[in-house]
Amino acid sequence: MLGARPNRSIFIPMSTQPSPHTGPRPGPQIAQRLAYAASQSARVAWFFGQYMLAARLNGRTRLQRPPEGPVPDTRAILEELRALLARDLANIEAGYYRLPHDLVPDPRRILADAAAFFRDVPEVQRRRRDRIATEVRANPPPGSESLPAYYRQNFHFQTGGYLTEESARLYDHQVEVLFGGGADAMRRQTLVPIFEHLKTRRVADCRLLDVAAGTGRYLTFVKDNHPRLPVTALDLSAAYLREARRNLAPWARTSFAVQAAAEAMPLADDSQDIVTCIYLFHELPAKIRVQAAREMARVLKPGGILVFMDSLQYGDNPAMDGLLDLFPQAFHEPYYAHYARDDLDALFADAGFRPRTTSLAYMSKLLVLEKP
Numbered sequence: 016m017l018g019a020r021p022n023r024s025i026f027i028p029m030s031t032q033p034s035p036h037t038g039p040r041p042g043p044q045i046a047q048r049l050a051y052a053a054s055q056s057a058r059v060a061w062f063f064g065q066y067m068l069a070a071r072l073n074g075r076t077r078l079q080r081p082p083e084g085p086v087p088d089t090r091a092i093l094e095e096l097r098a099l100l101a102r103d104l105a106n107i108e109a110g111y112y113r114l115p116h117d118l119v120p121d122p123r124r125i126l127a128d129a130a131a132f133f134r135d136v137p138e139v140q141r142r143r144r145d146r147i148a149t150e151v152r153a154n155p156p157p158g159s160e161s162l163p164a165y166y167r168q169n170f171h172f173q174t175g176g177y178l179t180e181e182s183a184r185l186y187d188h189q190v191e192v193l194f195g196g197g198a199d200a201m202r203r204q205t206l207v208p209i210f211e212h213l214k215t216r217r218v219a220d221c222r223l224l225d226v227a228a229g230t231g232r233y234l235t236f237v238k239d240n241h242p243r244l245p246v247t248a249l250d251l252s253a254a255y256l257r258e259a260r261r262n263l264a265p266w267a268r269t270s271f272a273v274q275a276a277a278e279a280m281p282l283a284d285d286s287q288d289i290v291t292c293i294y295l296f297h298e299l300p301a302k303i304r305v306q307a308a309r310e311m312a313r314v315l316k317p318g319g320i321l322v323f324m325d326s327l328q329y330g331d332n333p334a335m336d337g338l339l340d341l342f343p344q345a346f347h348e349p350y351y352a353h354y355a356r357d358d359l360d361a362l363f364a365d366a367g368f369r370p371r372t373t374s375l376a377y378m379s380k381l382l383v384l385e386k387p
């Protein structure tokens with residue numbers, strides 16, 4: 016999204032390749048395609064438009080280092096986004112998961128979120144301009160003093176870091192703006208290996224743990240598709256977990272929240288069938304990444320799977336490499352440069368995992384690994 020300029024041709028293709036699959040029979044396809052195309056096109060226009068407007072209000076970001084790799088233009092970014100949404104629709108049509116549960120969003124909520132986002136833009140820009148990223152240490156929100164120092168920062172230059180109710184309330188909107196409306200669709204790609212893993216098992220007897228669950232939005236997609244699956248949201252942020260409880264209220268009897276660090280989880284060995292971990296590793300120092308991977312292997316049952324999604328790394332999609340140079344400068348991400356070159360295959364192999372599949376989804380990559 017960095018460096019992107021407006022483009023009017025935001026639409027979702029109506030023809031997609033069906034994927035080979037043995038899932039439930041898909042529903043009436045034309046109505047589904049129309050609903051999907053209308054809602055996702057509106058969504059991309061809404062969030063992409065806010066990205067462009069915020070970028071205009073912010074003016075030029077002073078870079079500490081110019082990008083070394085190529086920076087894609089708007090057309091190339093929208094092409095990648097369109098491919099992601101086409102895959103998302105193909106997965107829905109193949110029966111891997113349902114249409115997004117918020118196909119028709121609540122207009123009051125989306126307007127309120129946009130207003131709150133733009134009220135906060137000048138504060139974020141002030142931190143970006145002055146390179147201030149430790150406000151949350153200078154004025155620690157109650158209860159945050161005992162959290163690890165690497166964590167007590169204003170990630171993304173966002174107000175409150177991950178430590179306040181206001182930040183938790185704004186987070187999902189901010190992420191969607193950052194990805195031009197593609198964040199949920201990227202996360203939904205993880206529902207395919209989850210479907211495959213659960214299809215031969217009694218869902219109510221399985222356990223899914225989402226490490227660094229944030230506001231629980233991702234888990235709402237998991238629960239919408241697997242309502243009987245018991246899920247645990249684990250995160251270091253008490254405020255984000257409160258938001259997660261609100262988001263998961265419709266499934267309160269089968270959703271649990273644990274405030275803990277990914278690198279020291281208070282969960283039993285061999286207790287989980289599926290561990291998911293989305294957009295955490297690029298925010299961890301290298302040493303903590305290694306510990307977190309070991310912990311995820313420890314709590315998984317033998318034969319269980321880790322479904323891991325995070326940012327692209329250098330070379331995954333060379334046309335995007337310049338964005339990986341720009342992102343950590345514009346959105347305070349102190350560990351990203353190391354993450355973007357880290358050897359994830361070796362890291363997970365050392366933790367005891369066996370790789371199954373690797374795929375790319377727009378600005379993310381998805382690894383599926385198993386505990387032998």
Ligand SMILES: C[S@@+](CC[C@H](N)C(=O)[O-])C[C@H]1O[C@@H](n2cnc3c(N)ncnc32)[C@H](O)[C@@H]1O
Nearest residue numbers: 177227228229250251252255275276277293294
């Ligand atoms: C970029 S957000 C990702 C949230 C969510 N998974 C998503 O898809 O949007 C990173 C999350 O990781 C949490 N986090 C960061 N370091 C952590 C750690 N060591 N242990 C547990 N959670 C952590 C933060 O509180 C935040 O909710």
